[in-house]
Amino acid sequence: MNILAFAEQRSGSLKKASLEVLGVARRLADASSGSVAAVLLGGPGVSGSAEALGQSGADRVFLGEDALFEPYSGDAYMLAVAKAFQSGEFGVVLFPATAMGKDLAPRVSAKLDIGLVSDVTEVLGEGDGVRFKRPIYAGKAYSTLAPKPGKAYAVSLRPNVFPAGESARSAEVIPLDHGVASTDIRALVERLATAEGGLLDVAEADIIVSGGRGMKGPENFPMIQELAEAFGGAMGASRAAVDAGWIDHAHQVGQTGKVVSPSLYIACGISGAIQHLAGMSTSKVIVAVNKDPEAPIFKVASYGIVGDLFEIVPKLTAAVKELESS
Amino acid sequence: MNVLVCIKHVPDTETRVKIQPDGKALDLSGASWVISPYDEFAVEEAIKIKESSGGEVTVVTVGAEDATKSIRQALAMGADRGILCCDPAFEGSDPAATARVLAAACAQESFDLILCGKQGVGDDNQQVPVLLAQALDIPSVSVVTEIEYEDAALKCTREIEGGREVVKTPKPSVISCQKGLNEPRYPSLKGIMQAKKKDVKTLGASDLGLDTSTIGAAASAFELEEIALPAEKPEGRILDGEPEDQVRELIRVLHEEAKVI
Numbered sequence: 001m002n003i004l005a006f007a008e009q010r011s012g013s014l015k016k017a018s019l020e021v022l023g024v025a026r027r028l029a030d031a032s033s034g035s036v037a038a039v040l041l042g043g044p045g046v047s048g049s050a051e052a053l054g055q056s057g058a059d060r061v062f063l064g065e066d067a068l069f070e071p072y073s074g075d076a077y078m079l080a081v082a083k084a085f086q087s088g089e090f091g092v093v094l095f096p097a098t099a100m101g102k103d104l105a106p107r108v109s110a111k112l113d114i115g116l117v118s119d120v121t122e123v124l125g126e127g128d129g130v131r132f133k134r135p136i137y138a139g140k141a142y143s144t145l146a147p148k149p150g151k152a153y154a155v156s157l158r159p160n161v162f163p164a165g166e167s168a169r170s171a172e173v174i175p176l177d178h179g180v181a182s183t184d185i186r187a188l189v190e191r192l193a194t195a196e197g198g199l200l201d202v203a204e205a206d207i208i209v210s211g212g213r214g215m216k217g218p219e220n221f222p223m224i225q226e227l228a229e230a231f232g233g234a235m236g237a238s239r240a241a242v243d244a245g246w247i248d249h250a251h252q253v254g255q256t257g258k259v260v261s262p263s264l265y266i267a268c269g270i271s272g273a274i275q276h277l278a279g280m281s282t283s284k285v286i287v288a289v290n291k292d293p294e295a296p297i298f299k300v301a302s303y304g305i306v307g308d309l310f311e312i313v314p315k316l317t318a319a320v321k322e323l324e325s326s
Numbered sequence: 327m328n329v330l331v332c333i334k335h336v337p338d339t340e341t342r343v344k345i346q347p348d349g350k351a352l353d354l355s356g357a358s359w360v361i362s363p364y365d366e367f368a369v370e371e372a373i374k375i376k377e378s379s380g381g382e383v384t385v386v387t388v389g390a391e392d393a394t395k396s397i398r399q400a401l402a403m404g405a406d407r408g409i410l411c412c413d414p415a416f417e418g419s420d421p422a423a424t425a426r427v428l429a430a431a432c433a434q435e436s437f438d439l440i441l442c443g444k445q446g447v448g449d450d451n452q453q454v455p456v457l458l459a460q461a462l463d464i465p466s467v468s469v470v471t472e473i474e475y476e477d478a479a480l481k482c483t484r485e486i487e488g489g490r491e492v493v494k495t496p497k498p499s500v501i502s503c504q505k506g507l508n509e510p511r512y513p514s515l516k517g518i519m520q521a522k523k524k525d526v527k528t529l530g531a532s533d534l535g536l537d538t539s540t541i542g543a544a545a546s547a548f549e550l551e552e553i554a555l556p557a558e559k560p561e562g563r564i565l566d567g568e569p570e571d572q573v574r575e576l577i578r579v580l581h582e583e584a585k586v587i
Contacts, residue, residue, distance in 0.1 A: 010486075071491070074456075075465065099486040103468040106421070106453040110460035115422065115547015118451050131551060137448055140343045141352060141555055145548040153547055186465035187495035190481070194489040201488040207586070231587065249471075249506045250485065255339045255447065256363050256505060264586040275339050281556070285584045287576065293564075301562040303579060305572045315573045323577055323587065 001032040001091040001127070006081055006108075007040045007053055007061075008100050010072075014049045016164060016204075017096030019056040021157055023165030024123055025094050026057030031126035034091075035059040039084040039176065041077055043070025047173065054171030056164060062087070062176040071189045072100055078107035080178040085112060087177075090152065097156035098203070109154040116154040117145050121161050121261075121282065138255040138278030159203065160261050161282075200234040202253055207233030207264045208283075210253055211241055212276070214269020214290065214309055218246040223313050224268060230320040236260070236280075238270045254279035268309045272297030289313065327381040327497075329372040330437040332428055332458065333365040333400060334446035335393035349552050361396040364443025366403075366510035367503035371473065372441055373404040374508065379475075381438070382406045388416055388427045394526060401521035402513030408526035415531045418543025421449075425457035426541055430534035432462060437498055439480070444469045444502040459500035467493045471506035 005025040007018040018038075025036045038058040040050060042065065050061045062084040068076050081104065085093050093108060095101035097119045109116035122133035124144070132155060133144045147153045202208050209228040211221055221235070228235040236253040237246070253260055254276040265283035270276060272288070272295055280286070281300050288301035289309045298304045305312055337343075337357035344353040361369070372383040383405040387393045390412060397408035411427050419427065432440065440459075445452040452468075459466030471490070472483035482493045485504055495501075513521070531538050539545060565572045565579075580587045 074468075099469065099484075102452050103456065106456035107460060109453075110422070110425075110457050115420065116453060117548055118453060132548075135556075136450060136553070137337075137341070137343050137352075138339075138450060139556060140341075141345065141553055143550060144552040144554070146551050147548055148546075151547065187467050187493050187499065190492045190494050192486075192489060192491055204487050252505070264580065264584075273340075274342065278339075281559075285580070285586050286562075287580070288562075298562065298564070300559055302559075302584065303576060304562055304564045305576065306564060307569055307572060311569050312573060315569055316576065319573050319577045320587070323581065 001029065001034040002089055003029045003034060003036050004085050004088070004090045004093040005036060005038045005058065006093065006095045006101065006104065007038045007049070008096055008098060009040065009042050009046060009049055012042065012045055012048070014052055015096060015098060017098050017101070017159035019052070019164035020159065020162040021094045021096050022053060022056040022058055024157055024162050026165050026167060028092065028123070028126060028130065037062060037084070037088060038171070039081055040064070041069040041080055043067050050171060050173045054169040055167055057167040057169065058171045059169060061171045061173045063173050064176040064178045066178070068180055068182060068185070071192055073185045073189060074103050074107055074187060075185045076180045077104050078111050079180045079184055080176060081108045082111040083178050084176055092152065093154045095154065095156040097158045101156050105154055105156045112152070114152045114154055115147070116156070118156045119158050120155055121158050135259070138259055139281055140274070140278055158261065160206070202234045202236045202251060202260050203258050205234030206262050207231040208236045208253070208260060208262045209233060209266045209268065210236030210238065210270060211268050212238035212270030213240040215241060215246065220310070221247055227266070227313055227317045227320065230317050230324070231264070233262070238273070238276050267297050268313055270297055271295045272300065327375055327379055327438040328436070329375055329381065329383050330432055330440045331365070331368045331372045331383060331385045331400065331405065332440065332442040332454070333369065333385055333387050333396055334362040334443070335359055335387060335389045335396040336362045336446060336448045339363065339447055345553055345555060349554065350550060352553060359392065359395065361399050362443050362447045364445060364447070364503060364505070367505065367507045368441035368443050369400045369403055369405060370508045370510040371503060375475070376404070384409065384437070386411065386428060386431050388419070388424050397526055398521050399513065401524045402517040403511055404517060407524055410526060410528045411534065412528050413530035415538040415542050418546060419541050420546035420548070421451045421453035422457055422547065423541040423545050425454050425461050427534065427536065428454070428458050429461035430536050431529060432458070439498055440500045442500060442502045444504045455500050455502035462500070464498050464500060465495045466500040466502070467495050468502045469504045470501050471504050473501065473507070
């Protein structure tokens with residue numbers, strides 16, 4: 001089966017999640033003697049990213065290098081990806097379940113009139129026996145879905161869950177005859193703004209340090225940020241801290257915030273309400289720092305420290321900096 | 327401006343889920359059901375529009391009879407009338423089929439703006455707002471935290487990783503709402519009393535002119551094989567000692583055992 005993979009880039013740099021999508025595409029294609037094509041869209045200069053797509057498993061890259069594709073436009077990207085899909089015998093189109101992918105995948109599935117399974121965290125089996133596992137109720141349960149036989153479909157894959165594809169391929173680059181005109185763009189991105197301080201987003205970070213109600217106030221969050229920065233990670237927060245107005249909602253991890261699965265999640269002063277656990281329990285390693293030994297967060301923690309976070313966190317920051325410099 | 331708000335009736339986010347013996351459905355007995363939290367931002371935004379520039383707020387949902395409770399809740403907040411799309415043929419609908427039903431309800435009238443929550447809590451598919459816009463052939467903007475209203479257009483700020491996009495979209499569009507857009511109000515006692523008298527109509531597949539082969543479980547693109555609880559985590563380890571010892575041991579295990587730093 002031939003697989004089409006959408007390769008997301010922002011401002012000319014490929015997203016890691018795109019390489020993860022190619023890794024899954026490669027595995028599915030190899031199991032059914034198919035090939036992998038990536039579709040790469042962006043402004044002038046985006047062709048520079050095509051090589052990395054071969055190295056992650058693409059046999060071919062459909063390249064749409066046009067000012068129309070910078071910045072992202074749901075309308076323009078939908079038409080171009082649908083065009084790429086229709087140009088070959090593709091059975092599946094894969095997307096990263098990033099902000100862009102979550103917006104684009106349903107557009108493309110509607111345009112092609114195919115089904116979409118979103119935010120998949122596990123791909124089981126292969127060929128006709130392929131199954132997709134995805135969290136429901138923010139990970140309190142998982143559902144396993146089988147595509148109906150003989151029908152094309154779309155899948156979006158949760159970032160940070162699958163390994164990036166690795167391959168020694170040199171992909172053939174094919175200019176995409178996308179046929180998109182500026183008049184096709186109805187909702188127009190006027191500008192992009194980066195978050196204050198240029199901090200890493202929790203959705204993209206490999207290490208997250210979060211603070212909750214135990215932080216006692218906004219004045220203590222710099223302590224969390226400092227530890228996050230020492231790790232080269234991102235700062236998160238529980239809903240209690242966000243609702244108290246201590247920190248911006250962009251940092252919220254949990255069922256009504258962002259669902260994350262970093263390699264390391266450190267929860268400081270977070271009791272572990274089910275709402276929060278739902279957003280982070282798939283993290284590979286969880287560390288909890290909390291005064292209350294009965295806090296539910298310790299039930300999901302790989303390592304727990306019962307103690308005063310105001311004492312532990314600065315010591316931890318110093319120790320991380322020491323480790324990094326050794 | 328006449329605004330349509332699409333809502334979903336869902337179990338509260340505090341619900342502890344259990345699995346039915348057949349492994350194909352959740353046992354949600356004992357759950358309390360509410361408007362999906364993101365939809366509350368959509369309802370609030372629509373009421374604010376009505377308060378500042380007039381017009382009517384209509385709330386629509388696809389669901390069972392019970393979903394009327396969430397419609398009444400939105401009416402108590404200040405929406406004017408409700409539409410319940412309810413038919414046994416809708417059961418098991420996937421996001422595409424749900425969008426088809428909503429689009430049919432929407433096409434019976436004329437709206438200047440359609441608001442949805444960014445996702446329905448539970449299934450968490452995050453597909454219906456975009457699919458609805460596609461079915462109606464109008465533009466859409468997803469995961470919006472700020473809307474500026476202009477005469478013929480809307481300027482929407484949407485969340486992306488590490489920043490925001492500002493998107494200008496014409497009316498009508500479908501906007502999916504994210505936390506940060508506003509603070510949903512609690513219904514007043516007067517609002518709750520008034521909501522009981524407001525009009526809620528029920529529409530089935532034939533009222534909506536829907537071909538039942540395009541909706542419900544049979545039309546779904548995927549077959550549900552299993553619903554299961556997540557695998558149990560192995561029990562964690564509590565690090566003892568003085569703070570210095572705890573921190574030293576934590577760094578060691580993260581570096582040497584877990585190898586994550």
